[in-house]
Amino acid sequence: MKIENVVEDVAFRLLQLAVVELPKDVKDALKQAYQKEESEAGKTQLEAILKNIELAEKTSTPVCQDTGVIIFYVKAGAEVKGLDKIEPALRKATVRATKEVPLRPNAVDPFTQKNSGDNTGNYIPFVNWEIVPGSAIEITVMPKGGGSENVCALGMIPPGEGIRGLKKFVVDAIVKAGAQPCPPNILGVAAGGGADIAMKLAKAALLRPLNKPNANPELARLEKELLEATNMTGIGPMGLGGRFTVLGVNVDYAFRHPASYPVAVAFQCWAARRATARIHSDGRVEYLTHKGVK
Amino acid sequence: MATYKLKTPISEADVRKLKVNDVIYISGIIFTARDQAHRRALELHKEGEKPPIDMTGLVVFHCGPIVKKEDDKWIVVAAGPTTSTRMDLFEDEFIKNFKVRVVIGKGGMGKKTTDAMKQYGAVYGAFTGGAAVLAAKTVKNVKSVEWFDLGMPEALWILEVEDFGPLTVAIDAHGNNLFEDVQKKVEMNKGKIYQKLGV
Numbered sequence: 115m116k117i118e119n120v121v122e123d124v125a126f127r128l129l130q131l132a133v134v135e136l137p138k139d140v141k142d143a144l145k146q147a148y149q150k151e152e153s154e155a156g157k158t159q160l161e162a163i164l165k166n167i168e169l170a171e172k173t174s175t176p177v178c179q180d181t182g183v184i185i186f187y188v189k190a191g192a193e194v195k196g197l198d199k200i201e202p203a204l205r206k207a208t209v210r211a212t213k214e215v216p217l218r219p220n221a222v223d224p225f226t227q228k229n230s231g232d233n234t235g236n237y238i239p240f241v242n243w244e245i246v247p248g249s250a251i252e253i254t255v256m257p258k259g260g261g262s263e264n265v266c267a268l269g270m271i272p273p274g275e276g277i278r279g280l281k282k283f284v285v286d287a288i289v290k291a292g293a294q295p296c297p298p299n300i301l302g303v304a305a306g307g308g309a310d311i312a313m314k315l316a317k318a319a320l321l322r323p324l325n326k327p328n329a330n331p332e333l334a335r336l337e338k339e340l341l342e343a344t345n346m347t348g349i350g351p352m353g354l355g356g357r358f359t360v361l362g363v364n365v366d367y368a369f370r371h372p373a374s375y376p377v378a379v380a381f382q383c384w385a386a387r388r389a390t391a392r393i394h395s396d397g398r399v400e401y402l403t404h405k406g407v408k
Numbered sequence: 409m410a411t412y413k414l415k416t417p418i419s420e421a422d423v424r425k426l427k428v429n430d431v432i433y434i435s436g437i438i439f440t441a442r443d444q445a446h447r448r449a450l451e452l453h454k455e456g457e458k459p460p461i462d463m464t465g466l467v468v469f470h471c472g473p474i475v476k477k478e479d480d481k482w483i484v485v486a487a488g489p490t491t492s493t494r495m496d497l498f499e500d501e502f503i504k505n506f507k508v509r510v511v512i513g514k515g516g517m518g519k520k521t522t523d524a525m526k527q528y529g530a531v532y533g534a535f536t537g538g539a540a541v542l543a544a545k546t547v548k549n550v551k552s553v554e555w556f557d558l559g560m561p562e563a564l565w566i567l568e569v570e571d572f573g574p575l576t577v578a579i580d581a582h583g584n585n586l587f588e589d590v591q592k593k594v595e596m597n598k599g600k601i602y603q604k605l606g607v
Contacts, residue, residue, distance in 0.1 A: 158576070169541045175540075176474060176540065177538065177541065179473050216476050219559065219561070260491075292515070292591055296514065296538050347594045353515060353516065354590065355590045384538060385538045
């Protein structure tokens with residue numbers, strides 16, 4: 115097998131799966147929200163969301179017209195030969211998916227305002243690399259919508275305020291975002307590292323399933339506290355008022371400089387699209403987020 | 409809360425009777441316009457020229473759809489609303505100059521737009537963000553596409569729709585704004601949250 119062909123095919127399939135069918139944990143959380151939502155306007159919104167999810171699956175259509183900027187996360191086994199061929203294959207898959215799924219062309223030159231038409235451009239699709247032991251390649255795609263991206267927030271808070279400052283920053287970010295990021299949202303929150311590192315960790319934290327608690331019990335407690343706090347805002351589904359503003363909060367961190375306390379909040383809309391597959395060295399492909407896919 | 413079915417061209421009297429929280433469905437002609445299309449339409453108007461369609465009584469939809477061509481015919485695949493606040497920059501002038509009666513989008517709009525809706529007679533219909541397949545299902549025909557040079561999401565797509573909705577009237581032609589009401593409550597709740605978190 116040629117690594118570039120396998121990667122291209124798998125990445126194409128992942129893009130298609132991601133934009134059409136939301137992961138089960140997200141669907142379950144939305145269903146639960148619909149059952150428990152008390153605001154009438156909020157319930158109407160959740161009902162439309164669930165209907166839309168069902169219709170998208172039935173007709174193999176992207177669940178939202180904003181199929182996002184395409185972001186890949188690659189965990190490459192150190193023993194894999196031909197790692198340099200992966201990125202071009204991911205680009206090819208993106209171009210193909212844009213035409214065939216189809217995806218909305220969302221890559222625009224910030225200086226000429228020209229849309230490339232195929233979802234590729236300088237640094238786009240963006241690929242996050244991680245080298246891991248072994249001989250498998252794990253590819254995750256996150257098509258990231260613009261509405262939720264526009265309210266992502268980065269704060270360089272005074273280290274003296276510490277975790278209290280972090281909590282306040284998260285609450286302020288969600289209040290400021292209001293209806294814009296298509297709530298109910300998932301929040302990725304990260305502290306430390308540096309400005310870029312915090313935001314990168316916050317965004318990657320969005321990939322953790324909603325039913326998987328943080329491995330660190332203290333952070334798991336913080337996640338629960340932030341979830342309850344952000345849902346007290348009353349913003350509600352699509353900002354029309356209600357109990358469900360946030361479906362889950364995922365926290366990650368890096369150690370920080372003594373003088374800095376970066377806090378990043380990455381917003382994900384209810385259409386929390388992600389898909390992951392593992393390519394084994396014998397060519398076998400396992401789809402991890404979408405069970406039953408061959 | 410009442411439910412209304414509206415047909416384009418929509419008159420000023422039609423929208424004046426609507427109140428926030430009402431639900432509306434629209435049949436007839438709606439056209440998509442985002443940041444770039446709003447800007448271009450207003451620039452043309454300033455130069456004394458006309459945009460490619462007469463927008464009087466029509467519906468502007470904040471949306472960048474996914475559209476595909478099959479046998480030389482455009483088909484709307486997915487068409488949910490985009491965040492409307494970006495169009496606050498243009499919408500008051502847009503309503504004043506082009507006499508659109510309904511603005512569809514998500515997330516609501518600000519005071520300038522609310523004032524223009526009150527003054528000239530227009531409403532804002534909130535459609536569920538991301539509910540792109542539900543929206544596309546109501547599109548019966550793509551009448552034409554203008555300004556395709558702006559790219560697929562930003563072009564002006566002129567669509568024939570049937571019972572497009574449900575749209576919640578979130579800004580009416582009397583100065584009421586549902587999103588602002590929620591935002592005020594949220595600001596009040598913020599103090600309680602700070603207290604609970606001890607911040």
